[in-house]
Amino acid sequence: MPRYCFELHVKPDRIDEYVSRHRAVWPDMLAALRDTGWRNYSLFLRPDGLLIGYVEADDLAAAQAAMARTEVNARWQAEMSEFFTGIDGRPPDEGFVLLTEVFNLDDQLASITEK
Numbered sequence: 602m603p604r605y606c607f608e609l610h611v612k613p614d615r616i617d618e619y620v621s622r623h624r625a626v627w628p629d630m631l632a633a634l635r636d637t638g639w640r641n642y643s644l645f646l647r648p649d650g651l652l653i654g655y656v657e658a659d660d661l662a663a664a665q666a667a668m669a670r671t672e673v674n675a676r677w678q679a680e681m682s683e684f685f686t687g688i689d690g691r692p693p694d695e696g697f698v699l700l701t702e703v704f705n706l707d708d709q710l711a712s713i714t715e716k
Contacts, residue, residue: 612684639664
């Protein structure tokens with residue numbers, strides 16, 4: 602399963618509300634994420650607003666496109682966009698920066714046991 606990691610930046614003065622909103626994500630948003638192929642999705646937030654996301658998907662671009670076609674995602678992204686800096690007016694799910702994976706323990710262990 603391909604793994605993806607991304608970063609965004611939450612406005613420091615909005616961190617508490619951002620965290621609060623993610624403690625109770627709308628059930629229809631959760632279902633849409635599941636139904637469009639987002640798996641093992643987590644967000645991690647540093648006190649200065651650095652947000653790191655991790656998700657597994659067969660194809661992230663396809664999962665993002667499927668989410669973009671849902672009504673609930675349009676509502677969620679519109680509400681969440683006010684929390685972020687550096688996304689240049691794009692919805693947060695289109696404004697994140699993908700990070701390059703440089704190490705995975707399971708992959709490396711598997712490669713040495715296959716030899």
